[in-house]
Amino acid sequence: MNILIFGLGALGTVYACLLKEKxxxxxxxxxxxxxxxxxxxxxxxxxxWGEHQAMLDEVVTGVEQISENRLDLVIATVKSYDxxxxxxxxxxxxxxxAHVVLAQNGYGNYEAAAKHIPADQLILGRVIFGAETTGPGxxxxxxxxxxxxxxxxxxxxxxxxxxxxxxxCREAGIPTRFSEQVMKYVWGKIIYNSALNSLGAILxxxxxxxxxxxxxxxxxxxxxxxxxxxxxxxxxxxxxxxAEAYIKDFYEKLVPPTALHHPSMLQDIQRGRRTEIDAxxxxxxxxGKKHGVSTPVNEVIVSLVKAKEAMNLAxxxxx
Amino acid sequence: MNILIFGLGALGTVYACLLKEKxxxxxxxxxxxxxxxxxxxxxxxxxxWGEHQAMLDEVVTGVEQISENRLDLVIATVKSYDxxxxxxxxxxxxxxxAHVVLAQNGYGNYEAAAKHIPADQLILGRVIFGAETTGPGxxxxxxxxxxxxxxxxxxxxxxxxxxxxxxxCREAGIPTRFSEQVMKYVWGKIIYNSALNSLGAILxxxxxxxxxxxxxxxxxxxxxxxxxxxxxxxxxxxxxxxAEAYIKDFYEKLVPPTALHHPSMLQDIQRGRRTEIDAxxxxxxxxGKKHGVSTPVNEVIVSLVKAKEAMNLAxxxxx
Numbered sequence: 286m287n288i289l290i291f292g293l294g295a296l297g298t299v300y301a302c303l304l305k306e307k308x309x310x311x312x313x314x315x316x317x318x319x320x321x322x323x324x325x326x327x328x329x330x331x332x333x334w335g336e337h338q339a340m341l342d343e344v345v346t347g348v349e350q351i352s353e354n355r356l357d358l359v360i361a362t363v364k365s366y367d368x369x370x371x372x373x374x375x376x377x378x379x380x381x382x383a384h385v386v387l388a389q390n391g392y393g394n395y396e397a398a399a400k401h402i403p404a405d406q407l408i409l410g411r412v413i414f415g416a417e418t419t420g421p422g423x424x425x426x427x428x429x430x431x432x433x434x435x436x437x438x439x440x441x442x443x444x445x446x447x448x449x450x451x452x453x454c455r456e457a458g459i460p461t462r463f464s465e466q467v468m469k470y471v472w473g474k475i476i477y478n479s480a481l482n483s484l485g486a487i488l489x490x491x492x493x494x495x496x497x498x499x500x501x502x503x504x505x506x507x508x509x510x511x512x513x514x515x516x517x518x519x520x521x522x523x524x525x526x527x528a529e530a531y532i533k534d535f536y537e538k539l540v541p542p543t544a545l546h547h548p549s550m551l552q553d554i555q556r557g558r559r560t561e562i563d564a565x566x567x568x569x570x571x572x573g574k575k576h577g578v579s580t581p582v583n584e585v586i587v588s589l590v591k592a593k594e595a596m597n598l599a600x601x602x603x604x
Numbered sequence: 605m606n607i608l609i610f611g612l613g614a615l616g617t618v619y620a621c622l623l624k625e626k627x628x629x630x631x632x633x634x635x636x637x638x639x640x641x642x643x644x645x646x647x648x649x650x651x652x653w654g655e656h657q658a659m660l661d662e663v664v665t666g667v668e669q670i671s672e673n674r675l676d677l678v679i680a681t682v683k684s685y686d687x688x689x690x691x692x693x694x695x696x697x698x699x700x701x702a703h704v705v706l707a708q709n710g711y712g713n714y715e716a717a718a719k720h721i722p723a724d725q726l727i728l729g730r731v732i733f734g735a736e737t738t739g740p741g742x743x744x745x746x747x748x749x750x751x752x753x754x755x756x757x758x759x760x761x762x763x764x765x766x767x768x769x770x771x772x773c774r775e776a777g778i779p780t781r782f783s784e785q786v787m788k789y790v791w792g793k794i795i796y797n798s799a800l801n802s803l804g805a806i807l808x809x810x811x812x813x814x815x816x817x818x819x820x821x822x823x824x825x826x827x828x829x830x831x832x833x834x835x836x837x838x839x840x841x842x843x844x845x846x847a848e849a850y851i852k853d854f855y856e857k858l859v860p861p862t863a864l865h866h867p868s869m870l871q872d873i874q875r876g877r878r879t880e881i882d883a884x885x886x887x888x889x890x891x892g893k894k895h896g897v898s899t900p901v902n903e904v905i906v907s908l909v910k911a912k913e914a915m916n917l918a919x920x921x922x923x
Contacts, residue, residue, distance in 0.1 A: 487806065487908065488915065490915060498911050498918075499914070500907045501907070501911040501915075503907055504908070507904075581900030581901065585900070585904040586904070588819045589806065589807065589819070591819040592807055592820040592823070593807060595817045595819060596813060596817055596820075
C-alpha cells in the first residue's frame with residue numbers, strides 16, 4: 286500500500302517504521318528538523334515491541350512535495366489542535382477511494398477533519414498504547430493497554446474495508462481490531478485523560494498519587510460526573526451505563542496498571558509546548574455550553590492548565 | 605501592662621519584642637523548641653522597622669505555667685486552625701476586664717474564639733504587615749500595606765478602651781488605628797488572600813504573575829464574584845459596593861505593590877505544614893452552603909490546595 290504518515294512524532298514514527306518494515310511504500314510528513322534527520326538516518330523504534338529501523342521512501346514537510354499520487358491510506362498523528370489544518374491539506378491530495386485514519390487524542394478530531402474530508406473516507410482510531418519521542422524520528426513504545434481500535438463513526442465505511450487496514454497494522458506488529466462503536470471507546474479514553482492527565486499536570490504527580498488522596502479523588506469524580514451529564518444530555522452513548530459504573534471501573538481496572546504514569550500534559554507544559562486541553566476538558570465545557578449543562582469543575586481545570594501553559598510559554602519565550 | 609503573646613511565630617515575635625522594649629511585662633507562649641531558644645536568647649526583630657532585641661519576662665509552653673495572674677491583654681497569633689483551642693486555654697486564665705486581640709488570618713477566628721471568651725473581651729485585629737520567621741523567636745518585617753486595625757465587631761467594647769491598646773501598639777512602633785468596622789476590613793483581606801494566596805499556591809507563582817495571565821485573572825475574578833455573592837446573601841456588609849468595584853481596586857491598587865509577593869500558603873505546603881485554606885476559600889464554601897449560594901470555583905480551589913497539602917505531608921512523613 287501507498288501510505289502517508291502525517292506527523293512523525295512519537296506515534297507517527299512507530300507507524301512509519303513498522304509499516305515500512307513490512308514493505309509498504311511509506312511517505313512521512315514532518316517539520317523541517319525532523320525531516321532532515323529522518324531523510325538521513327531513517328526512523329527507529331525501541332521498547333516493548335523490540336528494535337526496528339527503516340528508511341522511508343520519502344520525507345516531506347508539506348503535502349505539495351509528495352510525488353506519490355496514488356495514496357491508499359493516510360494516518361494522521363498530529364496534535365488535536367492541528368487536526369483541522371492537517372485535514373485541509375490532506376483533502377487536497379486524497380484520491381477517491383483512499384482513506385484517512387485519525388490516530389489522535391481527545392474529542393473533536395473527527396468533527397474537525399470531516400469539515401474537509403468526506404466522512405466516508407474517514408476512519409477514527411482509538412490508540413491506547415504509549416510511545417515517547419527519544420529523538421527526531423525515534424520512538425520508544427512503553428506500554429499497551431488495549432488493541433488499537435479502528436472504525437467509522439456511523440459505520441459509513443464497510444467493515445470489510447476497515448478490516449484491510451486492521452490487517453496491515455496487525456501484520457506490522459501493532460495489535461489492532463475493528464470496532465463498530467469506536468466513538469464510545471474514544472470517549473472512554475477522553476474521560477480517562479480528562480480526569481488523570483489534566484489534574485496530574487496541575488498537581489504535578491503521577492496517576493497513582495491522584496487516586497491515593499481523598500481530595501484529588503473527589504475532583505476526578507466531579508470531572509467524570511460532569512462529563513457523563515454532558516454526554517447523556519448530548520445523546521452520546523457510552524460503554525458504561527452511568528458515571529458511578531465508570532468510577533468503579535476507573536479505580537479498580539483503569540488506574541492501577543497506569544499508577545506510575547506521569548501526565549503527558551505536564552511534559553508538554555514543562556517543554557513550553559501547547560497542551561491538548563481543548564480536546565479534553567475544554568471539549569467537555571464547550572459541549573456542556575451547547576447543551577445547557579454546567580461543568581464548573583472542568584471549567585476551572587481548563588483555566589488552570591491554560592494559566593500554567595501561558596506562564597510557562599512566557600518563561601520560555603526569548604526575553 | 606501585663607501582656608501575654610499567645611504564639612511566638614513571625615507575628616507574635618514582632619509584638620513580643622516591640623512591646624517588651626517599651627517596658628511592658630511580656631509573657632510569651634510557644635512550642636518547646638522555640639521556648640528554649642527564646643528563654644536563652646530572647647526575641648529579635650529585623651527588617652523595615654529596624655533592629656530590636658528583648659528578653660521576655662516569662663516564656664511558657666502552656667497557660668498553666670504562667671505566674672502572672674493579672675493579665676491585661678492577650679494577643680493571639682496562632683494559625684487559624686488552632687484558634688479555638690487557644691481561645692479555650694485563654695478563657696481559663698483571662699481575668700475580668702482583660703481583653704484578647706485576635707491577630708490572625710482568615711474568617712472564623714472571632715467566631716471560634718467567641719465560643720469560649722465573652723465577646724465583650726474580644727478585639728478583632730486586621731494585620732496587614734508582612735513578617736517572616738528567620739529562626740526561633742526571630743522575625744523579619746518585610747512590608748506594611750496599611751495600619752493594623754483593632755475593633756470590636758458589633759462595637760461591644762467602647763472605642764476608649766480599644767484606643768488604649770491602639771496607643772501601646774503605636775508607642776511600640778507598630779502603626780495601628782481603631783476601626784468601628786473592623787470585620788469589613790478583615791473580609792477585604794480574606795478576599796485578597798482567597799484570590800491570590802490560594803491560587804498562587806496551586807500554580808506556584810507570585811501575585812504579579814497571577815494578574816498577568818488571562819486565565820488566572822479569570823479564575824481570581826470568579827473567586828471574588830463567588831465571595832461577594834455569599835456575603836451579600838449572608839448580609840455581611842463590605843467596603844466595596846459590589847464585586848466589580850472590588851475587582852477594579854484589586855488590579856489597580858491592591859496587587860501592584862505586592863506583585864513580587866510569593867504565596868505564604870505555598871511555603872506552608874513546601875515545608876510540609878498545614879495551610880489556612882479552611883479559613884479562606886474553605887470558609888467561603890462553608891458559608892455558601894449555609895446560605896444556599898453555590899461556590900464551585902472556591903470549592904475546586906479548596907480541593908486542589910488540600911490535595912497538594914496531603915501529597916506533600918505524605919512525602920515528608922517518615923517512611
